[in-house]
Amino acid sequence: MARRAPTVIAPNTPRNTPIAIGSGTVELRDESDGSTTVWVNNVPSSSMRPEVDVLDFEYMRHMAAAIAAWAPSGRWLALHVGAAACSLPRYLAHAYPESGHIAVDIDTSLPELVREWWDLPRAPRLRIRAQDGLDAVASRRDDSLDLVVRDAFAGDATPNHLADAHWWEQARRAVRASGLVVANVGTRPGTIMGRDDARAARATFNDVIAVGEHAVLKGKRRGNVVVVAGDAIDSRALARYAASAPLPTGVDPGWNR
Known part of the structure; x- marks a missing residue:
């Protein structure tokens, strides 16, 4: 039996070459594991791969675990602020076939490119648009x-305008009482990055839990923390996920309090 040729992401797009977009540049870099990393303004932004049920970035796996602990049965609608290559919307649309997704990005040209690069769900399952x-x-x-x-x-x-009290208040207003907000927060040792963000989330939702590597949560290493906010978070499910995660992962309901 003939072996199928491997799926190539964005076959007509040059690699390791900056491409001009509305907010700067985007660059595709192929990885040894078959994935392609999307770099925006020289920062790794997303990972694209043929497999629809795999997430390469650790923080996205944290997000997916938080959503799995929450996800209601039947139809639900998600808004993704910061579309990039839509790796997480693609994954969630596969994992929850009845879910709908709207992905927005401040860049005016990136959403058009990612539609060309790989197999994203079509509207109305996934709608992508340029918007603040x-x-x-x-x-x-x-x-x-x-x-x-x-x-x-x-x-x-x-x-700042996506991490202050006003943004969190608008998110609280827009989501249903049973809804959830998950936010990726970048951190660096010796700074207060994420402090006001987490405090604004706590002022708005009953439950706020941070998920991340232990060293990152403790401010000893640079990285990403996922802030999970809602009114009834299944903290035990998140703790079970953290205990079985490939990297040392913790959950902290008091992070940056």
């Missing part, structure tokens, strides 16, 4: 979303 993350949340009707995923960065930090 605050506008995307603030323009939603009350109680019109089940999930908000925030993964938007300028360099290695979340833009």
Whole structure:
């Protein structure tokens, strides 16, 4: 039996070559494991691979675990603030076939490129558009979303207007009472990155739990922390996930308090 040729991501796009986009540049770099990393302004932003049920970035696996602990049966709608290559929306659309996803990105040209690069679900399962993350949340009707995923960065930090009290209040207004918000927070030792973000989340939701590597949670190493916010988070499920994660992972309900 003939062996199938491997799937090539974005076969007509040059590698290791910056491509101009609205917010700067994007570059594709192939990895030895068959995935392709998307670099935006020289920062790794997303990972694309043929397999639909695999997430390469650790923080996205944290997000997926938090969503798995929460996800209701039946239909639900998610808003992704910071679309990039839509790796997580693609994964979730596969894992939860009845879910719908809206992904927004501040860049005006990147959403068009990622549609060309790989096999993303089509509308209405996944709608991608260029829009500011605050506008995307603030323009939603009350109680019109089940999930908000925030993964938007300028360099290695979340833009201030997507991490302050107003943004979190708008997210609280837009998600239903049973809804969830998961946010990727970049951290660096010796800084207060993420402190006001986490405090604003706590002022808005009943339960806020941080998930990340132990050293990152303790401020000893640079990395990403996933802030999970809702009114009834299954903390035991998150603890079980952390205990079995490939890298030393912890959950901290008091992170940056």
